[in-house]
Amino acid sequence: MDSISLNGNTGFQHLCESVFVRLCQIVGTSVQVTIRRETWGIREMVERRVADNDDVITMQSGSRREGFRLKGSDIDTMFWLNNHRVIFDMSQSQHYYTEKKPLILSDSSESPPGFTLLELLTSTTHGMVLSACVLMNDRIYISSSLFRQQSKSHRFPGSIVHGPCESGAFPGGLEYDLAWCFASDFWPQAASSWIERCHSWPDREVVDEIVRNGCHFVPISHPLGLHEHEEWRISFSLAEHKLVHSMNHCQFLTYGLLKVFFKEVIDKQSEETNKLLCSYHMKTVIFWVIQQNAVSLWCPQNLLAGFWVCFKLLLKWVYEGVCPNFFISENNLFLSKVHGSAQKKLFLELHGLYEEGLVCLLQSPSIKSYITNVLYNPRLAICTNEDRISECNYEKDLLSEINRSYVQPPKNLHHCIKYLHTIELMMGEPLTQYQVLTLQKTTTDILQSTAFTLHNMYTNTGLNKQMYIADRMSCHMLKLAAKFGCKSEMMYIAIFYCKTFRFREALFITEMIKVKLAQPGLRYCGHVDPERYTEAVGGQSWSNKMRQSVACDIMLNTSTCYINELTPEQQSASHNCASLFIPLFVVLHFVEFLCYRHIDTTLAQTALEELQVLVHHDQGLYLPDLMRDISWEILGICQQMTGNLQAALYSYQQSLGQFPTNKIQNATLMRIQDLHIT
Template identity: 65%
Template sequence: MESSPAELCEGLRHMSESMFMVLCEIVGTSQQVAIRRETTDITEMVERRVTPNDGVIQMISGSDREGFRLKGSDVDFMYWPNNHRVIMDMFQSEYYNIANTTLILSESYESPPGFTLLQLLTPTTLREVQSACVRMNDRVYISSSIYRQLTCSTVFSNSTVHGPCGSGSIAGIVEYDTAHCFVCDFWPLSASSWIDRCHLWPGPEVVDDIVRNGCHFVAIGHQLGPHKNEEWRFSFSQAEYKCVCAMNHCQFLTYGLLKLFLKEIVNQHLNENNKLLCSYHMKTCIFWVIEQNTLPHWCPQNLLVGFWTCFKLLLKWVYEGICPNFFIPQNNLFLTKVHGSAQNRLFLQLHELYKKGLACLLQSSSIRSYIIDVLYNPRLFVRADEILIKSEVDYDTELFFEINRTATVHTVNLHSCVKYLYTVEQLLNSPLTQYQVITLQKLTASVLQRTAFILHSMYTITGVNKQMYIADKISRQMPKLAAKFGFVSDMLYLAMYYYKTLRYREALSVIKMTKVKLAQPYLMHETHVHRERYTEAVGGQSWSTKMRQAVAQDILLYNKICYINELIPEQQSALQNRQPTSNIPVFVMLHFLEFLCYRHIDTTLSQAALDELQVLVHHDQGLYIHVLRDISWEILGICQQITGNLQAALYSYQQSLTQYPVHNIRTATQRRTQDVVQSTPHQ
């Protein structure tokens, strides 16, 4: 007996609700997505206010910024010089002080839609910009191809050119794209039609905010343009982020489903060179569908209808060979790739999936098992509220992980540190979300720690006793204060400061307290936590309390600052490879500091600390050290070398060299290995 249309509709609504719950599990609930966005937003807001006029602005963009944490997704960074500005018309130059701002003029009348030439109008002090200048028609232009090549590896060494970006991987785990670009404070005329189209979505406040913040230009030309090596592409990354934030959660999850559909079904068996569709096409597709109000009600019951509407639009685009850019529709995103026989093959592939209907989603490795479970147990995933999927522990884990990831300080300058604290103070008087307040709390702790070590190094160099005394008195209070409202692991910065200033007993007192806290069964370390014990101990308490009593993260060292003399060679080696920071597992740092301090007080207890460190490094199964094995073996080797156990030290250094080079310390390890070999008595 066949189902009636009403029964089929009811079945589709039920499947959509179930898929909504599945995607909340895979992509994230609305609260998780808010945590990811808001912690990044507030940190970036602070960074922009602190960055000097001649500094470089960094912005996380792409799917990571939008709130996705899908497995295998890359992280996109955009960088631009703060004192360079692109203008669209010469009259806009009156808004800038050319004494401290380099002006660049966008000339797009000869370029294809969405692309432009950038003419350098005033002198620049940036070496990369100077080197990328070419002369055409008696005017000076910045060549995108030269600039891209020059900046490709300035952030991460050994990056390779990929589109407008430098690409590579961090620790062999996270892939990244870094795009060096220029910013424009004005909305381009070629995108003005978008403003007129915005009747229903996004709202007028969002549109005003987008237009007020202008756009960027990334270093890649149109492959069919007359000046492909000199042209730059308009980038609307900021605008796209704000449009994604203007989506409701059902729309965002549909966008996530499109990304999974692309990665796990359409592009599953294709190598990088054969992929015609990318996630940017999926984003463009859902933007158009939402704006055109094709589906009036975006709700859990309609999620699969929304996906199918997007799929049909995508199929139409591939058939016609036209994918209109959302902001500049005249810019056909398919022009250089989706045409001819390749276009035909892609259309046939998508049409085969289309003929299967929603069953095509069974080919997705991420959601196949969920769909099968729903088919066999129809009521399995139907719940009244998405919030029921996640517990308090889940949200705490997400929040503290994101805070640790974003709330870092990028300066070794005392003036900038003071500016950080002043900026945080100002922001605390403005409207903030609960996630942003706790992020600022951790950021303040990081600034205080950084300032203490900067102050100490400054006045150690001067050698003036009175200044050193005053600086030390002030400096000592900073890591003390940070330890009172940072993570449990932040207490180790105070121990480091005491060790640095030869206060070994004070350092050991802090280490003992930290050791007790780190030994608690309810401790949340990175993303590892005993859920029941954590809930019993700190459940229902404020995030500030939880952070101070029950959360530990790895220790971040900025390589231009000396925290521990014994690690200077490693920090210098990392800096030579443009590695600005070092991450040391918190338990490795604990035993390392304990060993160093006891060396001056009690050799028996010093050996006991070394034994604990050795057991940890040799036998850890990824719980406490995870990917940071190169530095962990290195630290063990340093301790063994100090005690005179040269054979053990040599083995540890050799082990460090076989690990993935997360920290780029091979030069230091090889030098230490050589020292050990030369010091070993010959038989």
């Protein structure tokens, strides 16, 4: 095994091809990665176009936005105030109407490269910004440390401040990083040399788009800066997305191999060094290697040669104690961490791996077997055709990504109309099939929100004609959404009929839904029987597969009333969440219970018992862990309505003990008080 070398022979090419195949399974094929990027990208594009001046903009960042779905990868999200903008010199203020956009001036005169102070130039009424302001030299600056404290949402239990982020973990171990920041429409002068450096990569078109999109500022100071509590770091997250998206697939897989190797090998060397490097350093390495043309040909047969060039550059950086930021090379990413005895220890560990050669990859559990297969079977034929690589499931990836691509729900009827108009315009643009499908799902979500928003506007107005017209329009929109959406969209029709006291019509719909959900090949909560799914919809279009096989959980806009009995929960959640997410089967039994109470009390009790069995005994098949808070809550509401107060109390207490995904604790506590049980 110690004979693995970079000599370009057939054995080495087979080894590269074998690792390529494995990385396609771990990281994804080019089609899978494209699906992930395009579904998220089109969702964010819709949200940006409908955003009002006073909205908060949300952007997924980090590895998931880049197209990775690696086990253990966290969810990185950036937020910024749409009506605040950072400029780099006063002449740029002419581009803004300052009464609507408070302006902030970047002042980097006393800060290390890549960092800056932010001076508030025009008045702001936003409490989070005002509370972070400090006076220095008769000027008002926004303190990064105070802003970090003010922006910490405490939305999830156990979250901590980690760098510029609020960090924590969901049930199951999925970690998250939430970072509030400020946006600039301009490219920083400190990074102008990067533009001049881009001769071979990326293309000029990509460079121009990156520069047009500007940058962000995250609340973390330089550890050796003069203003430890006030400085901000310039963030190039959006530019990094564009760069990663401009890689060819072999370059992207090499980046993925670096991430895997870092996590499974480098980070496992010793406790003294396992916090010195991070995945961002791996990204920086691949950027520099690609731009410097250090690899002659990026292809499957040369994949490990590319990896080895990256590893050698990382080793060089650790030896020198200098990791240059890709955009501002004067910013040494190692400055406060990789130095002294820890640096020497890390270098010796990496050099030990270097001396092993590519054999060091055998220390990676994810890669090892694919290397040994080739070493022990040198004549092994390897197919690098991505479409034929096993374990690739484009449909699962596509449908799962679309189901997760919820847009921010509209706030009012005007916002609903703005969404629908934006989607109409976008459908006339050149879109890929994945983007079209995502817009199709987005359209159904907006139609449903519009239907209930419209109905609530005319409820109890006394204007019968307007109420009748609104009701007809709402029904039409809900039926249209059910026609083009997935199987579960009919549930919103049942909810609407229940809300408008058409209980028998609602129950007729729930029976139809049950029949649809019992059909073979259902995709729900990541569960599907592949054989039955293929029999049911194999060979059909993506759109038909989504309509005929996919079921989603129910999303209720917290600013719109859907089910009167959930009003306290929506009000409680509205302070932190734009939507309530409820398991489909929980809503199904809940609506049946509410309707049967007016028709047949025996059947109402049957619906309640079915709901109770589901909530008490489901093992994740129909009840996702992240939605157990609202599921126990709804069970408690039904039990309280039947007069079973002890059972209701138990259910509410169980709801309080779950992960607070929907932020309904205040409503739960209020309901417990209303039970009057001592």
